[in-house]
Amino acid sequence: xxxxxxxxxxxxxxxxxxxxxxxxxxxxxxxxxxxxxxxxxxxxxxxxxxxxxxxxxxxxxxxxxxxxxxxxxxxxxxxxxxxxxxxxxxxxxxxxxxxxxxxxxxxxxxxxxxxxxxxxxxxxxxxxxxxxxxxxxxxxxxxxxxxxxxxxxxxxxxxxxxxxxxxxxxxxxxxxxxxxxxxxxxxxxxxxxxxxxxxxxxxxxxxxxxxxxxxxxxxxxxxxxxxxxxxxxxxxxxxxxxxxxxxxxxxxxxxxxxxxx
Amino acid sequence: xxxxxxxxxxxxxxxxxxxxxxxxxxxxxxxxxxxxxxxxxxxxxxxxxxxxxxxxxxxxxxxxxxxxxxxx
Numbered sequence: 066x067x068x069x070x071x072x073x074x075x076x077x078x079x080x081x082x083x084x085x086x087x088x089x090x091x092x093x094x095x096x097x098x099x100x101x102x103x104x105x106x107x108x109x110x111x112x113x114x115x116x117x118x119x120x121x122x123x124x125x126x127x128x129x130x131x132x133x134x135x136x137x138x139x140x141x142x143x144x145x146x147x148x149x150x151x152x153x154x155x156x157x158x159x160x161x162x163x164x165x166x167x168x169x170x171x172x173x174x175x176x177x178x179x180x181x182x183x184x185x186x187x188x189x190x191x192x193x194x195x196x197x198x199x200x201x202x203x204x205x206x207x208x209x210x211x212x213x214x215x216x217x218x219x220x221x222x223x224x225x226x227x228x229x230x231x232x233x234x235x236x237x238x239x240x241x242x243x244x245x246x247x248x249x250x251x252x253x254x255x256x257x258x259x260x261x262x263x264x265x266x267x268x269x270x271x272x273x274x275x276x277x278x279x280x281x282x283x284x285x286x287x288x289x290x291x292x293x294x295x296x297x298x299x300x301x302x303x304x305x306x307x308x309x310x311x312x313x314x315x316x317x318x319x320x321x322x323x324x325x326x
Numbered sequence: 327x328x329x330x331x332x333x334x335x336x337x338x339x340x341x342x343x344x345x346x347x348x349x350x351x352x353x354x355x356x357x358x359x360x361x362x363x364x365x366x367x368x369x370x371x372x373x374x375x376x377x378x379x380x381x382x383x384x385x386x387x388x389x390x391x392x393x394x395x396x397x398x
Contacts, residue, residue: 137387137388142384142387143387145387145391146387146391150391173389293392297378297379297380297385298376298377298378298381298386298389299361299376299378300366300377300393304374305396307395307396
């Protein structure tokens with residue numbers, strides 16, 4: 066009898082995994098973050114997509130980056146002017162087969178791919194539980210990028226993934242935030258997608274090291290209009306100067322990146 | 327926003343099909359002779375002359391969207 070129970074449990078887990086692995090899914094998260102570490106009132110929001118394809122790949126990016134990529138490949142690229150600019154420029158691609166995470170950064174004139182091994186040493190807490198979106202969620206903690214995170218995941222959805230670079234828990238991460246609440250991702254929708262196109266042309270991106278990418282970011286902080294470099298386009302100098310002025314002003318308050326080291 | 331989009335669509339459609347020989351301080355007459363120019367209306371009420379050559383429509387739109395006349 067005990068063996069039958071065990072067999073039944075294995076079948077239930079296996080069938081749940083099969084259902085989730087045979088479909089494409091979009092999990093929408095609300096990202097709440099404090100852009101200025103010295104100003105707790107300066108809170109910003111963004112909608113983020115975690116798209117999971119049947120090919121065991123996941124794509125995590127701001128909604129506006131997905132819309133930009135899809136509009137520019139449509140028959141009506143002019144529609145781009147109807148969307149707001151993304152606050153983050155990354156698309157993070159995870160493959161369930163390995164620990165390597167690829168981040169694709171689109172800076173208009175410069176497109177970079179950054180590959181890294183992300184090892185997350187999760188600590189599972191089987192005592193604390195809560196309901197999120199109707200799912201039973203369990204608690205886990207991890208340290209990454211100079212922050213300590215508290216995550217809530219559900220093993221009722223056998224997708225071992227989550228927002229940003231977080232993955233590797235025995236289920237889907239529905240909520241995760243750092244212990245200072247500077248960055249918080251909360252799932253608010255789980256959709257099944259009939260078919261899926263990532264609209265991410267990875268061959269357009271040039272591989273860059275972490276060090277060189279850090280140098281690039283320093284350069285564009287000093288001169289933001291570098292990302293607009295295009296020898297085939299001429300605009301009045303005042304147009305570029307205005308772009309630099311306004312972006313430098315905005316960058317003054319951006320002192321709280323998600324990864325501190 | 328609707329007016330801005332309509333203006334931009336009209337401007338891009340006409341500008342991409344007619345070359346202009348107008349010269350501006352930032353563009354030499356020699357360069358301008360080979361470039362196509364149009365007026366771009368940004369989202370904060372500014373109007374700018376933009377000239378281009380050998381640039382795809384997608385790259386031009388991506389550039390203008392990112393730049394947006396330097397508006398916030």
